[in-house]
Amino acid sequence: MSSRRETAIRVSEIFGPTIQGEGMLIGLPTVFVRTGGCDYRCSWCDTLHAVDTEYRDQWTPMTVEAIWQEVRRLSGGQPLTVSLSGGNPAIQPFGELIAKGHDEGYRFALETQGSIARDWFADLDYLVLSPKPPSSDMDTDWNSLEHCLAAAAGRPQTALKIVVFDDADYLYARDVAARHPQLPVYLQPGNHTPPPPDDDDARVDIDGVMDRMLWLVDKVCADRWFEARVLPQLHVLLWGNKRGV
Numbered sequence: 001m002s003s004r005r006e007t008a009i010r011v012s013e014i015f016g017p018t019i020q021g022e023g024m025l026i027g028l029p030t031v032f033v034r035t036g037g038c039d040y041r042c043s044w045c046d047t048l049h050a051v052d053t054e055y056r057d058q059w060t061p062m063t064v065e066a067i068w069q070e071v072r073r074l075s076g077g078q079p080l081t082v083s084l085s086g087g088n089p090a091i092q093p094f095g096e097l098i099a100k101g102h103d104e105g106y107r108f109a110l111e112t113q114g115s116i117a118r119d120w121f122a123d124l125d126y127l128v129l130s131p132k133p134p135s136s137d138m139d140t141d142w143n144s145l146e147h148c149l150a151a152a153a154g155r156p157q158t159a160l161k162i163v164v165f166d167d168a169d170y171l172y173a174r175d176v177a178a179r180h181p182q183l184p185v186y187l188q189p190g191n192h193t194p195p196p197p198d199d200d201d202a203r204v205d206i207d208g209v210m211d212r213m214l215w216l217v218d219k220v221c222a223d224r225w226f227e228a229r230v231l232p233q234l235h236v237l238l239w240g241n242k243r244g245v
């Protein structure tokens with residue numbers, strides 16, 4: 001009888017190659033591994049099908065080997081940067097997958113809100129910390145954010161990515177940046193028309209998002225906040241609320 005148990009990772013979807021639509025790797029071809037389950041419930045979350053437990057029957061526990069075969073199939077065995085997102089991917093045990101991918105020349109980027117720290121953060125190539133502003137209705141646990149940075153131990157290239165909807169969010173972004181002057185900051189205009197979890201055809205108000213981005217650019221320039229970078233969600237501009245792109 002074998003007592004060996006494979007580590008299971010709860011997967012919502014694996015898709016790509018597509019381009020990374022957000023933040024420091026914007027435009028870079030990538031395969032996404034999106035995990036199911038999140039410790040947050042942001043008021044404007046655009047990925048509720050990977051958050052709301054009502055959809056948990058669509059999340060599949062997969063072995064590292066099965067995930068890896070799918071990433072290899074999608075990328076044609078050609079090494080690229082794999083994006084780990086969710087839900088909160090920090091809930092899942094990714095250490096083994098990262099080691100396996102590195103052996104074959106792949107790189108790994110993690111998107112997380114910074115609420116849960118893991119030792120394997122130090123094995124990442126890129127860490128994107130996306131603490132949540134007041135409009136999300138979530139509270140930031142500053143200690144947890146610090147623990148995430150401590151776990152990364154300065155090894156992955158690390159950046160902050162903050163969604164901004166309004167003045168309070170903008171002030172929050174300034175506060176996060178002031179706490180971490182060494183980290184690059186990406187500001188992302190919020191999409192006020194995120195999809196319901198079961199309808200990825202839902203219309204996006206691109207004009208409204210672009211108006212918010214123009215407002216954000218004006219704020220950054222008027223404040224002479226010359227270290228901030230303002231970027232849209234490129235995939236939303238290209239494909240709207242469509243899932244799996």
Ligand SMILES: C[S@@+](CC[C@H](N)C(=O)[O-])C[C@H]1O[C@@H](n2cnc3c(N)ncnc32)[C@H](O)[C@@H]1O
Pocket residue numbers: 038044045046047085086087088089111112113129130161163188189190191192193194233
């Ligand atoms: C869906 S989350 C998954 C990863 C992780 N839970 C997090 O929030 O960082 C990926 C990114 O999408 C952003 N996001 C979610 N909903 C959004 C919206 N309505 N408009 C703009 N960005 C959004 C999040 O802030 C985060 O930076």
Ligand SMILES: Nc1nc2[nH]cc(C(=O)O)c2c(=O)[nH]1
Pocket residue numbers: 018019020021022032047085086111235245
């Ligand atoms: N193309 C593309 N870029 C993304 N950047 C972050 C995403 C996410 O949902 O985590 C995402 C996504 O779902 N698609």
Ligand code: SF4
Pocket residue numbers: 038039040041042045046047048051086087088113
């Ligand atoms: S932390 Fe990320 S996945 Fe979780 S609810 Fe917020 S935006 Fe959605």
Ligand SMILES: [Mg+2]
Pocket residue numbers: 046047
């Ligand atoms: Mg998304």
